[in-house]
Amino acid sequence: MATQTTISATGNLLIAEAYRQVEPDVIAAYPITPQTTIVEAYAKYVADGRVHTELVTVESEHSSMSACIGASAAGARTATATSSQGFAYMYEELPIAAGMRLPIVMANANRAISAPINIHADHSDVMSARDTGWIMLFAEDAQDAYDNTVMSFRIAENPAVRLPVITALDGFITTHAMERAQLMDDETVKSFAGQYVPPEALLDTENPISVGMFAEDRFYTAGHLSTRRAIDGAASIIKEIGDEWGALCGRPFNAVNAYRCEDADYVIVIIGSAAGNVRHVVNELRDQGKKVGVASIRVYRPFPYQELAQAIGHAKAIGVMDRSESFGAQNGPLGLDVHTALYGQTQAPVRDYIYGLGGLDVTLDLIRQVYADLEETESIVPDPGVIYLGIN
Amino acid sequence: MAELTEIRWHARAGQGAVTAATLVAETALLQDKYIQAMPEYGPERTGAPLKAYTRVCDEPIEVHNNITNPQIVIVMDETLLPLVDVMEGITEDGAVILNTRMTPAEARAKLKAPSSVKVATVDATGIAIDTIKRDIPNTPIVGALSAVTGLVPVDKVKEKLVQTFGEKFSQAIIDANLESVDRAYKEVQVG
Numbered sequence: 001m002a003t004q005t006t007i008s009a010t011g012n013l014l015i016a017e018a019y020r021q022v023e024p025d026v027i028a029a030y031p032i033t034p035q036t037t038i039v040e041a042y043a044k045y046v047a048d049g050r051v052h053t054e055l056v057t058v059e060s061e062h063s064s065m066s067a068c069i070g071a072s073a074a075g076a077r078t079a080t081a082t083s084s085q086g087f088a089y090m091y092e093e094l095p096i097a098a099g100m101r102l103p104i105v106m107a108n109a110n111r112a113i114s115a116p117i118n119i120h121a122d123h124s125d126v127m128s129a130r131d132t133g134w135i136m137l138f139a140e141d142a143q144d145a146y147d148n149t150v151m152s153f154r155i156a157e158n159p160a161v162r163l164p165v166i167t168a169l170d171g172f173i174t175t176h177a178m179e180r181a182q183l184m185d186d187e188t189v190k191s192f193a194g195q196y197v198p199p200e201a202l203l204d205t206e207n208p209i210s211v212g213m214f215a216e217d218r219f220y221t222a223g224h225l226s227t228r229r230a231i232d233g234a235a236s237i238i239k240e241i242g243d244e245w246g247a248l249c250g251r252p253f254n255a256v257n258a259y260r261c262e263d264a265d266y267v268i269v270i271i272g273s274a275a276g277n278v279r280h281v282v283n284e285l286r287d288q289g290k291k292v293g294v295a296s297i298r299v300y301r302p303f304p305y306q307e308l309a310q311a312i313g314h315a316k317a318i319g320v321m322d323r324s325e326s327f328g329a330q331n332g333p334l335g336l337d338v339h340t341a342l343y344g345q346t347q348a349p350v351r352d353y354i355y356g357l358g359g360l361d362v363t364l365d366l367i368r369q370v371y372a373d374l375e376e377t378e379s380i381v382p383d384p385g386v387i388y389l390g391i392n
Numbered sequence: 393m394a395e396l397t398e399i400r401w402h403a404r405a406g407q408g409a410v411t412a413a414t415l416v417a418e419t420a421l422l423q424d425k426y427i428q429a430m431p432e433y434g435p436e437r438t439g440a441p442l443k444a445y446t447r448v449c450d451e452p453i454e455v456h457n458n459i460t461n462p463q464i465v466i467v468m469d470e471t472l473l474p475l476v477d478v479m480e481g482i483t484e485d486g487a488v489i490l491n492t493r494m495t496p497a498e499a500r501a502k503l504k505a506p507s508s509v510k511v512a513t514v515d516a517t518g519i520a521i522d523t524i525k526r527d528i529p530n531t532p533i534v535g536a537l538s539a540v541t542g543l544v545p546v547d548k549v550k551e552k553l554v555q556t557f558g559e560k561f562s563q564a565i566i567d568a569n570l571e572s573v574d575r576a577y578k579e580v581q582v583g
Contacts, residue, residue: 008418008427034433119433141456173456177430178414180421180452276454361458 002248004182011142011174014181015081015107015167016041018149020051021189024105025076025196028056028067033119034171035083035109061086065093065104072102073211075201077153079104083171084111087125097164098133099223100211101230103156103196104164106134107149110272110323111171112358120359121170123272123324127333129166129301133227135234136301139169140257140275142179144298147251150184153193154241161234162199163227168300170273172359184249192245235302255304257296258311260286264293266374267315269308269338271297272323274355274362281367292371297334305341313345317374320352322386330385349380355389366390397543398459401444402478403468405437408530412468413444415534419544419552420448428453441472448543464541467491468516468529473502484508489536489580491516491529496583512540514580516572523572524565531569532576539577546577 009017016038019027029039046055054071058064061082072078082090087108097104108126112118129136135155139145145167152165169175200209215223235255242253259279261267268278275296285292295311297304312318322332329336335352342350353370356362366389373387399416403409410431417429428447434440445459461481470492472478482488487510490499500511514536516529524531531553538546550570557566 006421008414008421008429170456172430172433176433177428177456178417179428180426273456276456280455363457363460364455 002188003185004249005185007181007183008178009142009181009183010037010176010178011139011145011169012037012109012176013041014142014146014183015149015169016045017183018146018189019079020045021184021186022077022150022153022193023051023190024053024079026054026056026068026071026078027080028058028064028071028078029080029082030058030061030064030086032061032083032086034111034175035081035086035107037175038081038107038109061090062092065090065097068104069093069097069100069102072097072104073100073201074203075198077157077196078102079106081107081109083109084113084119084125088113088128091128094129094132094134096212098227101162101227102164103153103162105149105152105156106164106166107145108166108168109171109175110168118358119171121173121273121323122357122359123168123333124357126166126168127324130333133163133231134301135161135163135165135231135238136299137165137167138271138298138300139167139174140273140296140298142174142177143181143251145169145174146181146183147245147249147253150189150192151241151245151253153196155234155238157196158234158237158241159199161230161237163230163234168272173273182249188248192248231302235299235304238299253298255297255299256307256311257298259294259296261293261295261311261315263291264312265291265316266319266371267293267295267312268319268321268367268370269295269297269312269334270321271300271334274321274323277362277364278321278367281364281371285368285371290371303337303341305337308338308341309345313342315346315348317348317377318342318350319370319374320350321355321370322352323356325354325357325386330383332386335386347380349377349383351377351384352386353389354386360390363390396447396449396453397464398462399446399464399466400459400462401446401466401468402472402476403442403444404472405440405442407468408528409442409444409468412530412534413446415531415549415552415556416446416537416544417448418556419548422548422552423544425449426451426453428456432458441476462486464489464537464543466533466537468533470494479503479505482509486510487512487540489514489533489540491533493518496581500583510540510582512536512580512582514576516576519572519575519579523568523575525568532572535573535576536580539580540582546573549573
């Protein structure tokens with residue numbers, strides 16, 4: 001019988017709690033603001049004997065991901081957490097984890113990338129993983145961060161998936177703000193996560209294998225094709241696992257959370273903690289008789305192209321809010337994906353807004369400004385490229 | 393839409409504003425409210441000005457931005473007044489609670505607060521030094537908040553304080569904090 005307790009907690013504490021309940025065999029991590037309190041809390045669980053995880057306190061993020069790769073290849077259920085420069089420092093290992101098809105789970109406290117140095121929320125760090133083969137789940141609030149983390153082990157370890165998963169949450173806004181949340185009982189989470197039985201493992205001496213081998217062109221390309229098929233196929237598995245967890249906790253799971261989009265003329269697409277701010281403005285504008293909606297993306301990789309097109313393809317104008325840049329491209333990362341999702345589906349203009357970089361506050365006025373802009377945007381051309389919000 | 397109460401805290405790092413912002417939120421949670429409590433993080437160090445925020449609502453809180461139009465402003469250090477516009481964006485019927493020895497009338501003049509805004513003063517520092525023996529005016533100011541706004545009942549504040557401080561502090565420190573809450577609850581003046 002699933003029992004939930006109402007608690008107050010930060011996103012980071014809820015991730016540490018989810019890790020405690022799942023109790024991975026190995027966690028290798030290095031602290032960095034604003035991820036630190038995840039590792040701190042987990043280190044305390046280890047010190048108090050509440051979990052029997054091998055906590056590897058490495059000297060850098062490059063080493064933390066290397067240790068995770070080694071542990072996962074050995075057959076251990078493995079997790080970590082990082083942020084920003086730490087994420088950048090482990091980048092070399094990210095495609096290796098995916099290419100070796102290792103089900104590592106990693107929380108990322110989304111934070112700006114230097115220069116200039118800044119410790120606050122944006123998606124500049126995590127977006128650099130979007131081509132690596134990692135599955136990417138985004139949290140809007142602390143509750144999502146918990147739910148995504150619990151689900152991510154099942155997603156990563158699914159025999160048809162076998163890919164690492166990033167559970168991303170916005171730095172400080174979600175990692176450090178204390179919110180009301182529902183914590184599931186330990187037994188239910190443990191039974192939901194189940195025992196991890198690796199399909200093959202370096203420590204399985206009865207069935208010796210080699211991993212991390214050199215591969216010539218054909219094998220190399222075949223490896224990529226297999227990862228491509230796995231991540232594309234992961235979409236329906238993520239939905240099944242999300243629905244199963246949703247039935248237990250009572251919180252529905254959708255790759256795209258479409259809010260009041262059915263009859264909306266003007267729609268914003270967004271990821272992360274600012275989605276609630278947009279919903280707030282949608283309700284306010286709906287009260288004034290304006291037909292507006294918002295779609296927030298929870299599963300960023302594999303990107304839910306069809307679901308998004310179905311949810312918003314009928315809109316007269318679409319505004320994408322990107323919390324990171326893709327310098328030199330016509331749009332930010334999310335803008336590029338939304339254009340792809342809508343290609344051939346609509347002639348509606350899509351405008352891309354850059355917001356919230358380095359923690360720049362996402363005021364309701366900025367969001368009202370986007371909807372006002374969209375109402376006046378009639379033509380698909382000329383596309384002005386990205387429009388920066390909140391700064392001239 | 394359900395009533396959303398937003399509090400902005402002005403303090404100097406080290407005065408316990410984040411603990412206070414959290415204490416108020418967690419007390420409201422005891423009453424089945426939805427809550428948020430968060431500091432505005434910067435490169436601050438002890439003594440540097442900081443802001444923190446608390447939101448309390450009967451329904452889930454969707455917004456996750458900074459609070460720009462608070463109904464309640466709490467100033468834990470009056471030396472901030474020349475440096476920070478603590479009245480910025482306060483609602484017309486808002487309330488300011490100031491840690492000072494000034495009377496409410498003196499504070500109102502200093503803050504240039506309109507007559508529609510409630511101004512309350514309490515010597516939270518004096519109370520903290522008497523009871524906790526240190527200049528940490530956070531628990532007294534929560535007692536004052538309870539008296540002035542009724543947002544959180546004082547007995548619930550004390551219940552939560554015993555619960556959270558009980559994990560970290562000795563009984564003597566908990567008792568001193570409980571006394572500081574009671575004293576500020578009684579001594580706060582509204583003008």
